[in-house]
Amino acid sequence: MNRLAAIIGGGVIGGGWAARFLLMGWDVNLFDPNPETMRKINEVLSNARRSLPALYEHKLPNEGQLNHVPTIEEAVKSAEWISESVPERLELKQKVLGEVQTHCSPDAIIASSTSGFKPTELQAKSSRPEQIIVAHPFNPVYLCPLAELVGNAATIKNAQTILSGIGMYPLHIRKEIDAHIADRLLEAVWREGLWLIKDGIATTKELDDAIIYGFGLRWAQMGLFETYRVAGGEAGMAHFITQFGPCLKWPWTKLMDVPDLTDDLVQKIATQSDKQSGHHSIRELERIRDDNLVGILRSLKGRDWAAGALLNQQDKLLTTDDIDTNKLLPTINRVIPIDWTDYNGHMNEARYAQVFSDAVDKVMQLVGCDADYIAAGHSYFTAELKINYLNECHAGDGVNVISQILLGEGKKLRVYHQMHHDDGRLLATGDHFLLHVSLTTRASCPPVGTVAQKLPIFAAAQAKLPNPLES
């Protein structure tokens, strides 16, 4: 049976939580009396379905079941995780949290998505305050891994296990403070940006350009301090700060005042924003944003760094090694990511080679040519790959590969792959011929150790299966 999360409040944030839990295989009870809730949630879910699975090299678990329920009681009574994402008014949140606690298990985790309130404020009227924590996520919740956790340390430890399990980065904020950490940094930028617009120095587009072509690129992979550590160079961080420090006294920011949000200023910003982005609908912008995020996250994955390293950890949880080597080998089971498609809108032909290359890696691991074996100085290099293209597939499509060892003798390894769409169509076949090599001499040589033992047994078992090239 699936695990169960309750989502109280089905806006952009609640919807994002629901989508992440569902796609990670949890069932979700959703409470929101707004009649538009299901339409809104389905829009978020549709965005999430086309982006989140593409972050991984393995299929996610089967999507959980979404239940739209009429009461908070029904939503929370059996849930082990309860997300509160109602509007940002303290009294409302306290009232909702009170009702949640009346009906939920004392072992459940109640996590408020509040941007600004402290746990002690949320808990003020609670008889079990330690059960209520802050878990502040970032939009889009189904793609941004960060959740700031504030509150009771034991509850947070359990919350971290759950959130890590659904691919998030749960950051424990050790002392409670208004707006936690990230929103304080964001607020500072927001305020300065408003001044620059009000004073006519810059437009919304110019401010955004200053971010996306400059420090925004840096901050997708190193934060403020690591970036400056690198910029400071060999002289070290203390030297850098001492040198940079005096600038803080210079008139570089508007500190004291908050610009009045007059109708004029609001209209000025809205008009500039329309000019900057109005040629795209919000729905288009959401998808552009999600595709960009998938691409950025996947590029960091290739470097095994920051949010990308997190994806690699999740991939390890998604992979399975209990493959029966006497049968055809199910080597690949994944979704086609957006960065694999070309101008024709279908998977680029080179990515078929990518899928077959990943499939042959899996076969290598099965015969004992794993990371340790490679580190010890031997591997297989591909000598020839022949691909026959039979059908098209697109971003978001689920595909799987069945591989078969046709030859595993001496230094030779031949593997034949059939790549199917999940709808059953055969998309392509791949015929892989590899040579075992010494990584020292870069010359071919027979396998050693585990591979020398495993491969012949393996190959003999596979040889008993029908030969796909003779059918």
Added chain:
Amino acid sequence: MNRLAAIIGGGVIGGGWAARFLLMGWDVNLFDPNPETMRKINEVLSNARRSLPALYEHKLPNEGQLNHVPTIEEAVKSAEWISESVPERLELKQKVLGEVQTHCSPDAIIASSTSGFKPTELQAKSSRPEQIIVAHPFNPVYLCPLAELVGNAATIKNAQTILSGIGMYPLHIRKEIDAHIADRLLEAVWREGLWLIKDGIATTKELDDAIIYGFGLRWAQMGLFETYRVAGGEAGMAHFITQFGPCLKWPWTKLMDVPDLTDDLVQKIATQSDKQSGHHSIRELERIRDDNLVGILRSLKGRDWAAGALLNQQDKLLTTDDIDTNKLLPTINRVIPIDWTDYNGHMNEARYAQVFSDAVDKVMQLVGCDADYIAAGHSYFTAELKINYLNECHAGDGVNVISQILLGEGKKLRVYHQMHHDDGRLLATGDHFLLHVSLTTRASCPPVGTVAQKLPIFAAAQAKLPNPLES
């Protein structure tokens, strides 16, 4: 003859400017009396050589010549672009700019890299003030495209042409203000971050985590305002601001004060930073950063968005179409980017397919199957690709492909590719068999229009060349 830039001051920023100009084919005169200058510059250049060329799908022009010269006079006298990147002290900058103007052409552009000073401050003692502008870049200058330009509008127009030509995004700041735009936003974050550390709320690592797993990912592709426009949804930007506005009055930031940079605070930050990043040397961090940036920029390139769209524009400038179709076809001439390599440290086998796929795209364009032809409803789909792998290559290696049409008859097209390393080694061959298709029916059919006219002539000429499969 190459165009000539002068770089005054060879630190991290001056070195970054020098690297970008050199790699884009300009000669560079460098003035810096520091005896360590050439060692430092060569370190920056070595980082730039392994990252900048990998942003493009075509080779950059031949690298220009770097001359380390003993005087400002010698550096600037024939230069059309002069970058001033000396330390951030107004009197020093004024003195250096004065000496530059004594010796340079009145038509040259003098661009100060200052983070904080206004053009009028820099120009205070100048007889040709309009010649001096601010061009404030972002580290690493050879990868981050942003340069903030402030000053005389006519000079800035010329500066924009030059900076666009070397792949940058020159943002015209229309009104001068201390610290321009981006550093004001950064300063606001920096100050708030220092408070959070001083008050023991968060460490440098926790602050960086709050950035790289959250809004840093967002800001690599949409800025503050476009991000909030999307988050605000259909209700619109004016609604979002009105709703968000009251938060500005809440105690979310430390506004009034600058934390005193006591020895204790400096040491606290340095110790936290050591703990966070000290297991990597600065040189390692630079390369990790650069590889990450290349990956992020290339992922945005795939989406043709923000800094990635800029790279696509530059690629168009780097491509050439004057190919003699009676000879073997030089279809690819590029550098292997870091995101194409695998755990063995060499180019992943699937990326050979990528190179051949790009090569066949070029052949298709040459026979008239270009974007317009495809938009009108026809294209070629690959039916079979056979790759023979002969030699390894690595990130940063230059490779080129020579393609030959072996068959171009009816709906069939067969293209044979030889991929060479620039050192002359044959890396791989690719044998491509394609079918002409109707994009409406998805079925094969003979070519129409331009392709029907061009391909037979083309194929006949290519058939006269020696057949590589019979040699």
